[in-house]
Amino acid sequence: MPPAKILVVEDESAIRDMLHFTLSSAGYDVVLAANAEQGWQKIQDDAPDLLILDWMLPGISGVKLAQRIRQDEKTRSLPIVMLTARGEETDQVMGFDAGADDYVVKPFSPRALVARIRALFRRQDPETQTTEVLQLGELRMDLASYRFWAKEQEVRMGPTEFKLMQFFMQHPNRVYSRGQLLDQVWGQQVVVEERTVDVHIRRLRKLLEPLQCEDYIHTIRGAGYRFSEPDPRAAD
Numbered sequence: 128m129p130p131a132k133i134l135v136v137e138d139e140s141a142i143r144d145m146l147h148f149t150l151s152s153a154g155y156d157v158v159l160a161a162n163a164e165q166g167w168q169k170i171q172d173d174a175p176d177l178l179i180l181d182w183m184l185p186g187i188s189g190v191k192l193a194q195r196i197r198q199d200e201k202t203r204s205l206p207i208v209m210l211t212a213r214g215e216e217t218d219q220v221m222g223f224d225a226g227a228d229d230y231v232v233k234p235f236s237p238r239a240l241v242a243r244i245r246a247l248f249r250r251q252d253p254e255t256q257t258t259e260v261l262q263l264g265e266l267r268m269d270l271a272s273y274r275f276w277a278k279e280q281e282v283r284m285g286p287t288e289f290k291l292m293q294f295f296m297q298h299p300n301r302v303y304s305r306g307q308l309l310d311q312v313w314g315q316q317v318v319v320e321e322r323t324v325d326v327h328i329r330r331l332r333k334l335l336e337p338l339q340c341e342d343y344i345h346t347i348r349g350a351g352y353r354f355s356e357p358d359p360r361a362a363d
Contacts, residue, residue: 131248132156134175136166136192137210138184142233146179149237150244163187167195170202177244182211182222190225197226203283206247210235223326228287246314247286261296264356265340268296277338287312288331295344295354304351328352 133155137143143159150157158175160166163184170178178196182189189209196202209227211218222230229243261268267276275282275292284292291312303311305321313323332341342357 130154130156131176132158132173133177133179133244134158134160134166134169135179136160136163136184136189137179137181138162139181142181142210145237146240149241153241153244155244163189163192166192170196170205174202175205177206177208177247179208179210179244180227182209182213182218190222193222193226197285200283204285204289206286208240208244208247219320220322220326223323224329226285226330228285261293263296263299263354264343266296266343268293277335277340280338282334282338284331284334287327288334291327292331295352298354300353300355302347302350302353308352324352 133150135143135146135150135157137146137159138161140161143161147157147159158169158173160169163186166178166180169175180189180193184192189211193207193209196205196207207227208229208231209222209225210231210233211222212233213219213222219230229247231240231243259270261270265278268274270293273289275284275289291308294308294312305324308324309321328344328346332344335341335343343354345353345355347353
């Protein structure tokens with residue numbers, strides 16, 4: 128099996144070279160781009176398995192590129208790791224809201240970055256899942272083929288949204304706090320803000336909204352979220 132291909136879009140040559148060395152040493156096939164335009168072209172020419180994307184790029188920013196990737200049907204599910212010197216919570220939320228699956232603040236440990244990349248690949252690897260098909264109301268998820276349907280229409284989503292939806296469908300009708308969801312979906316070793324959960328919940332609802340299925344996700348004020356079939360009486 129060929130190594131996973133990682134595209135690095137970073138304008139600083141020293142960081143780009145360091146990432147090339149680090150990721151190649153970890154066994155990945157690494158492709159480099161110095162700006163968003165080059166990165167987008169490489170994605171179109173030969174789709175990578177994961178994207179490491181710098182926020183502050185010349186011309187089109189990394190945030191704008193992430194949004195473009197998420198809006199395109201062919202690239203919507205591409206895992207994105209946002210790389211940036213902007214470490215404030217509001218910046219992290221903005222990065223996740225743009226489509227990032229993980230957020231790494233400069234300066235960073237190369238070994239820690241590799242660990243986070245491996246964790247992200249594990250989240251989306253069908254071989255780490257069971258062959259189980261999950262069904263709840265009008266929602267269906269096939270873990271073996273890594274596909275999800277709402278009302279028999281396929282819905283494409285990123286790896287973090289897929290993992291979050293999987294957890295919800297495996298544990299319906301229970302209330303989970305943001306902290307519990309972070310531990311179960313992102314893992315206890317990954318340090319991200321609890322507001323990250325809210326960002327991905329909004330993204331899930333946005334994906335389900337065109338099919339009128341967003342009401343499966345219930346916000347429980349002061350407690351967290353519950354996933355269950357909508358009460359048909361609520362529409363009366």
